[in-house]
Amino acid sequence: MHCAEAGKALIKFNHCEKYIYSFSVPQCCPLCQQDLGSRKLEDAPVSIANPFTNGHQEKCSFLLRPTQGTFLREYDGRSDLHVGITNTNGVVYNYSAHGVQRDREGWEESISIPLLQPNMYGIMEQWDKYLEDFSTSGAWLPH
Numbered sequence: 001m002h003c004a005e006a007g008k009a010l011i012k013f014n015h016c017e018k019y020i021y022s023f024s025v026p027q028c029c030p031l032c033q034q035d036l037g038s039r040k041l042e043d044a045p046v047s048i049a050n051p052f053t054n055g056h057q058e059k060c061s062f063l064l065r066p067t068q069g070t071f072l073r074e075y076d077g078r079s080d081l082h083v084g085i086t087n088t089n090g091v092v093y094n095y096s097a098h099g100v101q102r103d104r105e106g107w108e109e110s111i112s113i114p115l116l117q118p119n120m121y122g123i124m125e126q127w128d129k130y131l132e133d134f135s136t137s138g139a140w141l142p143h
């Protein structure tokens with residue numbers, strides 16, 4: 001897991017009629033190996049905000065990540081995705097073939113969607129209890 005990459009800005013550039021994303025501007029195109037030195041202005045690399053967040057730092061959120069690997073390194077756009085819900089301490093509750101899992105790592109590069117509206121923060125005090133109670137219900141036992 002490349003934890004240092006979470007939240008780091010991405011570089012986007014266009015070559016070989018594809019958009020290519022990286023963390024720095026390479027000397028040559030990774031696809032055709034052609035020198036990237038001189039280009040038209042419209043092909044210049046641009047910095048974009050990294051859309052992924054460290055799910056273990058998110059409270060009461062819905063998380064999405066690839067089942068295998070990470071979005072930036074391994075995801076091919078078609079592989080299975082995995083979802084989880086965080087408690088108030090960054091523990092990610094998720095369901096696998098082994099039943100409910102409580103992960104303290106592995107969700108460092110996730111898409112995060114907050115589940116609580118600002119006027120619902122009262123629920124946060126009960127959130128961990130609700131999540132734990134719900135997770136221990138028999139419906140989540142592995143089959």
Ligand SMILES: [Zn+2]
Pocket residue numbers: 015016029030031032033034
């Ligand atoms: Zn190229």
